Amino acid sequence: MSTxxxxxxxxxxxxxxxxxxxxxxxxxxxPFRTLCREFSGGKGLFVSEMITTRALVERNEKTMQLIxxxxxxxxxxxxxxxxxxxxxxxxxxxxxxxxxADHIDLNFGCPVPKVTxxxxxxxxxxxxPLLRAILREAVSGAGDLPVTMKMRKGIDDDHITYLDAGxxxxxxxxxxxxxxxxxxxxxxGGTADWDAIARLKEHVPEIPVLGNGDIWSASDALRMVRSTxxxxxxVGRGCLGRPWLFADLxxxxxxxxxxxxxxxxEVADVMVRHAxxxxxxxxxxxxxxxxxxKHVAWYLKGFAVGSEMRKRLAITSSLAELRSGLDExxxxxxxxxxxxxxxxxxxxxxxxxxxxxxLRDPYDCAAGVGEDAEVDTSGG
Numbered sequence: 001m002s003t004x005x006x007x008x009x010x011x012x013x014x015x016x017x018x019x020x021x022x023x024x025x026x027x028x029x030x031p032f033r034t035l036c037r038e039f040s041g042g043k044g045l046f047v048s049e050m051i052t053t054r055a056l057v058e059r060n061e062k063t064m065q066l067i068x069x070x071x072x073x074x075x076x077x078x079x080x081x082x083x084x085x086x087x088x089x090x091x092x093x094x095x096x097x098x099x100x101a102d103h104i105d106l107n108f109g110c111p112v113p114k115v116t117x118x119x120x121x122x123x124x125x126x127x128x129p130l131l132r133a134i135l136r137e138a139v140s141g142a143g144d145l146p147v148t149m150k151m152r153k154g155i156d157d158d159h160i161t162y163l164d165a166g167x168x169x170x171x172x173x174x175x176x177x178x179x180x181x182x183x184x185x186x187x188x189g190g191t192a193d194w195d196a197i198a199r200l201k202e203h204v205p206e207i208p209v210l211g212n213g214d215i216w217s218a219s220d221a222l223r224m225v226r227s228t229x230x231x232x233x234x235v236g237r238g239c240l241g242r243p244w245l246f247a248d249l250x251x252x253x254x255x256x257x258x259x260x261x262x263x264x265x266e267v268a269d270v271m272v273r274h275a276x277x278x279x280x281x282x283x284x285x286x287x288x289x290x291x292x293x294k295h296v297a298w299y300l301k302g303f304a305v306g307s308e309m310r311k312r313l314a315i316t317s318s319l320a321e322l323r324s325g326l327d328e329x330x331x332x333x334x335x336x337x338x339x340x341x342x343x344x345x346x347x348x349x350x351x352x353x354x355x356x357x358x359l360r361d362p363y364d365c366a367a368g369v370g371e372d373a374e375v376d377t378s379g380g
Contacts, residue, residue: 008208008232010045010103011146011175013075017253018232019044019221019246020178021239022150022212023079023107026294030070031277035270036239037073039260040246045077050107053082053091067100068281075102079150081110082134083120089137096143104142106134108151108165111184117353122152122184125161126358128168130365135172146175150212150234153196155352156185159359162196166204178210178234184352188237188344198228210234217340218245218252218259237344241298243270264303265331271299272323279319286317298343302336305329 008018021028021036021044033046048067055063069076078101082088088106095101108131110121125131139147149169154160162179169177179200181192192213201209208231211224221233239245244260251258262270274295279288296314305313309325316322 006231008045008176008210010075010148010208011144013045013103013146015045015232017043017250018208018210019249019253020210020232020234021046021246022178022234022236023047023050023105024236024240025049027240029066029278029281030068030073031274031281032243033073034070034277035243035274036246039244040250042072043250044246045075045103046073047077047079047105048101050079050081050110051091053080053084053087056080056091057087057094069101077101077103077105079105079107080138081107081115081120083118083124083130085130085133085137088134089141092138092141092145092147096141096145102145104138104145104147105178106138106147106149108149109178109180111152111187111350111352113353116155116184117355119355119358123155123352123354123358125151125165126155126159126362127365128164128362131165132168132172135169135174139173147173148176148178149174150178150180152180153183153193155354155359156183161362162200163203166200166209170204170206174207176208176210176231177204178212180234181211181213185350187350194224194228197224197230201229201231208232212236214342216342218248221249222252237342240344241295241301242343243274261335263331263335264329264333267299267303268326268329268331271295271326272319275319275322285319289317289319289322292322301343302339303329303333 007014007016021033028047028049037046051063051066067078078095080088080091082091092104095104107121108125115121116123151162151165153162166177179197181194181196194211197211210232211228211230212234215221215224215233215235216238224230224233235245244262248259275289275292278291279285282288282291293314300310313325316325
């Protein structure tokens with residue numbers, strides 16, 4: 001099993017195989033990136049959680065922790081969310097001047113209401129001049145650091161933006177584009193439109209295009225590259241509770257089929273390590289284990305674990321308690337049939353919450369985003 005995908009070039013950084021961990025709020029912190037990177041053998045690109053530019057510029061304590069990178073992370077990738085060109089420019093220059101990262105990704109794909117209602121995330125590319133202004137400030141401020149962007153097809157089927165946004169990105173010097181083949185209205189429901197990824201690749205042949213959406217296995221990643229011609233893949237929900245998916249992705253792109261099918265014993269060991277890393281990162285074991293709780297169901301998907309035990313494991317507050325509960329399971333269980341399928345959020349057909357009058361004119365930014373558009377959105 002092989003593919004024709006070439007190494008992905010992000011500025012001076014060569015990403016081989018061309019596999020990227022998608023930024024996910026509350027998930028892709030330093031501990032989870034460490035796990036994914038270990039399974040990949042250090043191959044691929046692993047991006048931070050979404051960081052709000054205003055919070056970064058103001059040196060918000062939580063935000064400064066979110067941009068912490070392990071010393072082994074190279075290149076260091078930060079994803080920024082911003083709605084004001086000036087603030088985005090300040091954040092980018094701060095990253096450059098203080099050596100905080102080696103690569104900057106810009107988020108124009110987040111579909112959650114608290115972001116879109118302020119004109120941010122997947123709502124923003126509809127305002128073409130605002131998108132251009134943000135990209136121009138980011139690229140000019142970044143100097144030698146490569147700037148990439150992640151986006152969706154558009155707001156909904158009647159307001160598709162990705163082709164215009166792709167052309168603007170090329171004109172403003174963006175290094176690569178990742179496209180999630182869904183609209184904001186779809187959230188994570190339905191099926192990702194891989195044909196849109198192919199159309200974007202044809203539309204912006206000057207720079208790499210990465211595909212995102214419905215990659216649940218290494219085979220899916222190869223199929224996406226073959227069917228769309230994209231230059232690489234961005235994997236999000238598929239690795240929830242499965243950081244070893246990155247081992248499979250590396251194997252697949254290197255033409256191997258030795259994919260991971262861990263028994264529950266190995267899964268349990270990874271769970272404890274994940275919780276341990278979170279505790280070390282936060283500086284408090286109990287808080288680390290509590291933060292880990294949301295991962296329990298993903299790790300145990302498909303395994304024969306009773307509902308009461310699942311509930312018990314999801315309310316643990318110490319490593320000893322977590323380990324003890326896991327040891328009560330039948331750890332010799334083989335990897336479940338069907339556990340490679342969809343996981344994470346699947347809701348779709350949502351009404352996209354937008355600022356008043358947002359859709360009246362894609363070129364009128366007078367009723368643009370306000371100063372409060374970036375409040376309390378770091379990591380979200």
